[in-house]
Every structure is written in C-alpha cells, then in structure tokens.
Amino acid sequence: MRYPASxxxxxxxxxxxxxxGPKSAQRIAYWLLTSEQADPQRLSDAIVHAKETxxxxxxxxxxxxxxxxxxxxxxRRDSTQLCVVAEPRDATAIERTGEYHGLYHVLxxxxxxxxxxxPQQLKVAELMSRLGDTSISEVIIAxxxxxEGETTATYLxxxxxxxxxxxxRIASGLPVGGDLEFADEVTLGRAMEARREL
Amino acid sequence: MRYPASxxxxxxxxxxxxxxGPKSAQRIAYWLLTSEQADPQRLSDAIVHAKETxxxxxxxxxxxxxxxxxxxxxxRRDSTQLCVVAEPRDATAIERTGEYHGLYHVLxxxxxxxxxxxPQQLKVAELMSRLGDTSISEVIIAxxxxxEGETTATYLxxxxxxxxxxxxRIASGLPVGGDLEFADEVTLGRAMEARREL
Numbered sequence: 001m002r003y004p005a006s007x008x009x010x011x012x013x014x015x016x017x018x019x020x021g022p023k024s025a026q027r028i029a030y031w032l033l034t035s036e037q038a039d040p041q042r043l044s045d046a047i048v049h050a051k052e053t054x055x056x057x058x059x060x061x062x063x064x065x066x067x068x069x070x071x072x073x074x075x076r077r078d079s080t081q082l083c084v085v086a087e088p089r090d091a092t093a094i095e096r097t098g099e100y101h102g103l104y105h106v107l108x109x110x111x112x113x114x115x116x117x118x119p120q121q122l123k124v125a126e127l128m129s130r131l132g133d134t135s136i137s138e139v140i141i142a143x144x145x146x147x148e149g150e151t152t153a154t155y156l157x158x159x160x161x162x163x164x165x166x167x168x169r170i171a172s173g174l175p176v177g178g179d180l181e182f183a184d185e186v187t188l189g190r191a192m193e194a195r196r197e198l
Numbered sequence: 199m200r201y202p203a204s205x206x207x208x209x210x211x212x213x214x215x216x217x218x219g220p221k222s223a224q225r226i227a228y229w230l231l232t233s234e235q236a237d238p239q240r241l242s243d244a245i246v247h248a249k250e251t252x253x254x255x256x257x258x259x260x261x262x263x264x265x266x267x268x269x270x271x272x273x274r275r276d277s278t279q280l281c282v283v284a285e286p287r288d289a290t291a292i293e294r295t296g297e298y299h300g301l302y303h304v305l306x307x308x309x310x311x312x313x314x315x316x317p318q319q320l321k322v323a324e325l326m327s328r329l330g331d332t333s334i335s336e337v338i339i340a341x342x343x344x345x346e347g348e349t350t351a352t353y354l355x356x357x358x359x360x361x362x363x364x365x366x367r368i369a370s371g372l373p374v375g376g377d378l379e380f381a382d383e384v385t386l387g388r389a390m391e392a393r394r395e396l
Binding site: 026030047069087088089092108 | 201202203204210212214215216217218221224225231232240244245246261262263286287306379380
C-alpha cells in the first residue's frame, strides 16, 4: 500500500512549492483532508483567482489588479522620488512605514553571479528607460543590506549617476545581513529617513 | 499600498496551512505568481481532486479512494494481524519496509491530555469493536516512540489484553523521542520484526 493516486498527486504539487519538503507536504495534505478548519476549495479558488487577476504593473513591475498598480495609479504620489526594491513584498514593507510617498520600481531579484543572475535578468533596462523619460530627481535604492543587495545598489548607482540624478541608499539601521521584509516599522522608517547619497 | 485583494486572500489561505507563517506564505505566493516552473492551476486542481476523491476507509480509517482502502480490499493480507498506527503516513512508512502483511487500524492521533485528546477523540471504540468481531490474534502497536505514543500504547494494551488477544509493541531500534515516519526501511523493518509483547 502506498497513498492513493490523488494524494500522491497532491503531495507532488505541494513538494514543488518553495521551502516545502516531503514532511511539510504530508502534514499539509493531511490537514487539508482531515481538519475541520481546512477549506481546500477556498484555498484552491484563492490560488486560481490570484493567478488570473494579478499581473505586473507595466510601469513599476509590482503586482497589480488594475491596469496600473495602486501606487502608480495614484496621482498624489510624489513622482520625483523613485524607490528601487528587489521584490513586491519589499515595497509593501516600505509602505507600512508611512514614511515614503514616492513611486517604486521592482527589480524582481538582485544581482547574484553565483546564481547566474545579472542585470539582464532583472528589470534594470526598464528602470533606465523610466529614468530617461520622467521628472525623477532621486532614486532611493532599498535592496536588502546583504552582499547581493549591496552589489546591486553599487551597480545601479554607477549606472544612474551619469544621468545627473541623485542616488541614495537606505541607511543601515537595519541589522546587516538581515532581511528588509520583516524589519519593524520604526527601524525601517528611520532607515528611509536617514538615507545617504552614494 | 498594500497587496492587491486577491493576493491578500491567497496569503490568508496559505497562512492557515500548518507550519506556514507569513514569510513562507509570501515566498510561496510570489513563486506561484511569478515562476515559470509554477503551475497554480495544477496545484489547485490537485487540492480539489484529492478532497473530492479521498475518504476514510470504514474499516481501518486510512485514506481510501475506493470503498475500502487498498489494504483492507486485498484478500491476500493476513487478517490475523492488526497494526495500530497514529496516522495514515505511519501505515505508509510500515508498508515501505515490506516486512508486514497484516491489516492496519489508524487512530488519527495519540492520547495527549495537554491537548485535550483522549481515547474518545481517537478511533479507539472502532478498534475495540473490530477486535470483537474478527479473527485477529495479534495487535501490533506502532505509535511513535515518544511520550504520547508510549502512553497510547500502554492504554491500548490494558484495553485489549482482557480480550485474550496478544498485544505487541514495535521494538525500539528507532531512536527514542524520534519520528517513525522518516526512519529508514531497514531500521523500521527490524523494529517490526523484534516487536515484544506488552
């Protein structure tokens, strides 16, 4: 006896998720199939609905449901400031501080030669063409304060400075080697405030 | 800006899964929505299909797709031996050893007073009525070798012995305090072979 086919198929799909190994997959499958709290249909619907409705904002490459994302579609945002982040969740973390009112640009990753990720794999060309078109006077680089994040920041600063645009980096106030996403609001807000020119 | 509504709904559902916190949920959602390897539709279908096709075997309470599970439906299994396990994955682990040819009974948990789980919350009454009806001559208790598993084994042994049925316990060969599910086949097979009477 092994598991029935439909459970094996579910385990296969769960194990493909990032960070989910065989043990977690079994635990999740068992919970989905047996717990009174579980609602497999609602989970299934949420997955399909998100995939169907979400695309990337053509301007900043953050997640969007409408044509543009909420930030790009908001005329009251300060269009002279552009904050560059690695992933959508980093923009969400900065929004939570309430300290920033400009626009964003999502790179969808950071430069990481060991993983074969260079500027060509990121939304860097799109960033540069955005800087050519608009009235942006400051680019704030808010990648994580770790090796790849710093490398990416240095690279972008070197690319952007010739355009006569001020380039700043969020302050370390964040623990070095840490993860921007779960910094507390006060720390992250202070880091935004104390940004320094590169 | 927070995430769009459909992403928030997806994150909510993912965070309800056992062992998945906010950080894992964001990582999984991001992967589902952006990775070329991801197939959200297939995951969604697998969840719904498993939930629709899987029920509990009315005899042993393991997962089943047919009316009975594969083991109970197989006339060549030795119906004089009954192996009691906490969860379906434990029966799967024992099947992998190839050392056991009898039937199973899945308790769906172990006795754990701190979590408010006693015999009434488990398939114990069903086990006892099964023992009254059939030709079972040996009950092998294969709960995990930890506090709750040993408590459950002792309780069941006390209940079953008056029925003049031999009650055995899988040998410790498994590391005490460990987890039956991921023991290697040889160790688990030896533990089955060297079971001792309680």
